[in-house]
Amino acid sequence: MKATLAGTELPASAVHTLIEIGDRGGLTATELCERLNLEKSSVSRMLRKLIDAGELAEGNSDTDGRAKRLTLTAQGRRTLATIDSFAREQVGGALACLPAADHAMVVQGLRLYADALHARRAAKTAGPQTGAAPAIRIEQGYRPGLIGRAVEMHARFYARAHGFGAVFESKVAAGLAEFLPRLDRPCNAVWTALDGDRIVGTIAIDGEDLSSQAPGIAHLRWFIVEDGRRGGGLGRRLLDEAVAFTDRSGFAETRLWTFRGLDAARRLYEAAGFALAAESPGSQWGSEVVEQSFVRPFVRPRRS
The missing domain is CATH 1.10.10.10 (Winged helix-like DNA-binding domain superfamily/Winged helix DNA-binding domain)
Incomplete structure (x- = not known):
């Protein structure tokens, strides 16, 4: 005041x-x-x-x-x-008045609230729409600029949420650069959320990355939604596309790795059938975090 x-x-x-x-x-x-x-x-x-x-x-x-x-x-x-x-x-x-373990929770809570305010303002600006198609569409396959946008969204979000820097950004870029040339194989897929021609979200299923550990294991990777777009159902739409693909492809299970404190994402994972399998401290991304792995078993697709 x-x-x-x-x-x-x-x-x-x-x-x-x-x-x-x-x-x-x-x-x-x-x-x-x-x-x-x-x-x-x-x-x-x-x-x-x-x-x-x-x-x-x-x-x-x-x-x-x-x-x-x-x-x-x-x-x-x-x-x-x-x-x-x-x-x-x-x-x-x-x-400084809070335990260090609670810092990420504060950041995520503020981000969720900011996203909700953004979604409400966007809805008020757009006005009532009866029967209108979603403004953001989801498409499968490579698009020009995919690596750059996916890396940028990851780098910005995780710098705020966990203090990650050049080490994390470089690993995301290197992983995507290795993965995208393998999209011609039917066990691999990537989806982008598009607002016009702008990429505002990504997710991928890598059917080969974990094959050395066990056959039939899919790896869910590079799941991110642009700042200001979270909280409106876009993440759920992307995740639904990915898990539907794994079930159609007959993978025995799907695994993903994330970090403790990303509670909104965890709720999405659990709603899609993932369960926490393990967690342990790690610093491979440039700062100390608690890494978590989630597993989702095969779900037989319903017959129409």
């Missing part, structure tokens, strides 16, 4: 503006209105004050000759660094 925020002399909307522009490298006033959910007149007045104060600079937009692209000045970057430092100290101080 204070007039200023994050140890600055700026109001909350101005602090949020610097964060959004700094995070994306630049935005137009129209894009900023959409992100802040504020009226154009209010945003225009605030931007003029930030420009006059030396926090922002105006330049030409790469996509719209009529619009101005707003970027941080050197002073703006220093202000943003102060805001980030304030936030780290505040959040770090709060988390």
Whole structure:
């Protein structure tokens, strides 16, 4: 309720503006209105004050000759660094009052709540739709850009959830690069969730990765949904496609590996027939986590 925020002399909307522009490298006033959910007149007045104060600079937009692209000045970057430092100290101080094992739970809870708010706002914007097809479609098979998008979504999510970095991102990229050329074999498949042409979710079944351990074992891999898309049923749709494929293909069982604390994903797995088989501490991904393995036995497809 204070007039200023994050140890600055700026109001909350101005602090949020610097964060959004700094995070994306630049935005137009129209894009900023959409992100802040504020009226154009209010945003225009605030931007003029930030420009006059030396926090922002105006330049030409790469996509719209009529619009101005707003970027941080050197002073703006220093202000943003102060805001980030304030936030780290505040959040770090709060988390220090909790056991380390609960940190991931806090992150996941905040992510679930943010996703729910995003889904509600999207639903209100879209308005009532009777009998309309889902805006996001799911397709099987390779698509250009699949590796890059899947790696990006994994890297961003797990950096926040578990503090993973270059080691994790590199392993995800290497695994996908090895897997995709094997899609011509009927035991392997990948699905993408598409919003238009943009990939917003992925999942795969690797029918060969675990064959050296035992024949007939499928490996569920690279299950991820873009930030802001979770909580609306998209993850369940992807998972349904994958497990239906394993059952049609006659795999004796399907296995997956994940980490403790991802409770929303665990609920999806258990609803699809997976059960926790084992868990143990591990650090192969770049930071210490509790790894979990889940197993789902073959389910005979129903006859129509």
